[in-house]
Amino acid sequence: MTLLSQVSADLHAHSRRSDGTEAPAGLVAAAREAGVDVVAITDHDTIEGWAEAREAAQAIGMGLVPGIEVSTRQFGFSVHILCYLPNPDFAPLFAELDRVRESRLTRAKRTVERINEDFPLPWDEVMAKAPEGATIGRPHIADALIDRGYAHDRGEAFERILRLDRGYVASYYAPDPHDAIRLIRDAGGVPVLAHPAANPQGRTPSRQVLADLRDAGLFGVELNHPENFQNGIDRLTPIVQDLGLAITGGGDWHGTGKVNRIGDGRTSGEVLERLLAEATGTDWVPPQR
Numbered sequence: 235m236t237l238l239s240q241v242s243a244d245l246h247a248h249s250r251r252s253d254g255t256e257a258p259a260g261l262v263a264a265a266r267e268a269g270v271d272v273v274a275i276t277d278h279d280t281i282e283g284w285a286e287a288r289e290a291a292q293a294i295g296m297g298l299v300p301g302i303e304v305s306t307r308q309f310g311f312s313v314h315i316l317c318y319l320p321n322p323d324f325a326p327l328f329a330e331l332d333r334v335r336e337s338r339l340t341r342a343k344r345t346v347e348r349i350n351e352d353f354p355l356p357w358d359e360v361m362a363k364a365p366e367g368a369t370i371g372r373p374h375i376a377d378a379l380i381d382r383g384y385a386h387d388r389g390e391a392f393e394r395i396l397r398l399d400r401g402y403v404a405s406y407y408a409p410d411p412h413d414a415i416r417l418i419r420d421a422g423g424v425p426v427l428a429h430p431a432a433n434p435q436g437r438t439p440s441r442q443v444l445a446d447l448r449d450a451g452l453f454g455v456e457l458n459h460p461e462n463f464q465n466g467i468d469r470l471t472p473i474v475q476d477l478g479l480a481i482t483g484g485g486d487w488h489g490t491g492k493v494n495r496i497g498d499g500r501t502s503g504e505v506l507e508r509l510l511a512e513a514t515g516t517d518w519v520p521p522q523r
């Protein structure tokens with residue numbers, strides 16, 4: 235087996251179980267194609283893609299880290315916490331994720347109602363964009379808007395209609411990040427703050443906010459992410475290092491739904507090794523070459 239310290243890992247990717255465009259097996263195949271040794275499947279608020287991804291990874295000898303991108307909210311802003319290798323039978327975490335997914339569905343309905351005041355868009359056309367049981371998000375509404383000719387791609391649909399400041403998008407329930415981090419640790423998982431410098435307004439978490447998240451159990455911060463702005467990365471790097479948090483990375487691949495490519499953000503083998511050492515919830519799939 236490959237020396238763990240030498241592997242190249244992308245710890246952030248989405249499948250059709252949330253808002254990616256490819257099946258979990260397609261995610262694993264795309265990761266092999268992209269030349270990384272280890273990929274994490276991190277669908278929003280669900281582990282529905284794990285079984286298929288595991289099987290596909292084992293079949294071709296790819297490394298796979300089962301994960302989740304957990305939706306949280308702090309100070310009224312959306313905060314994503316990546317969660318690696320939690321015990322899938324730890325009910326308190328999954329009860330919370332059920333609640334988030336349920337609320338995302340209500341929110342999508344409300345959002346589509348508001349959109350209908352200006353652009354006719356039947357709800358069943360939105361539902362048809364997601365497989366049964368997938369976590370619903372704005373990208374599914376975007377895909378339905380594209381079919382109706384209101385936009386050419388998801389990016390344009392977000393720009394014209396789905397940006398929060400356009401007034402159509404409703405809010406949904408999401409836990410406080412500290413509570414989510416504690417639940418993830420209780421589940422034996424490893425929590426990482428996703429894309430902390432990707433906010434278009436340039437907002438990045440303060441030292442105090444990061445220190446509080448660390449005290450709640452945060453393992454690392456996803457500084458290597460294609461949407462993080464360089465000035466934000468420069469501001470956060472010394473703070474993250476000083477607080478003893480790990481630096482992780484992932485490309486946030488969504489198939490053809492986003493320009494992001496697998497490998498556009500990477501996690502070093504050394505950090506992966508530390509992450510794996512802290513995870514007790516479930517097994518990863520080691521790479522075979």
Ligand code: AMP
Nearest residue numbers: 253370371372373388389392488491492
């Ligand atoms: P939601 O989770 O419903 O709030 O929708 C946010 C998701 O939409 C993110 O996870 C991204 O995957 C996706 N997204 C946000 N902005 C864009 C964009 N400009 N183009 C494509 N996808 C986007």
Ligand code: FE
Nearest residue numbers: 248253278488
């Ligand atoms: Fe997404």
Ligand code: FE
Nearest residue numbers: 303314428429
């Ligand atoms: Fe995210």
Ligand code: ZN
Nearest residue numbers: 246248303486
């Ligand atoms: Zn993501």
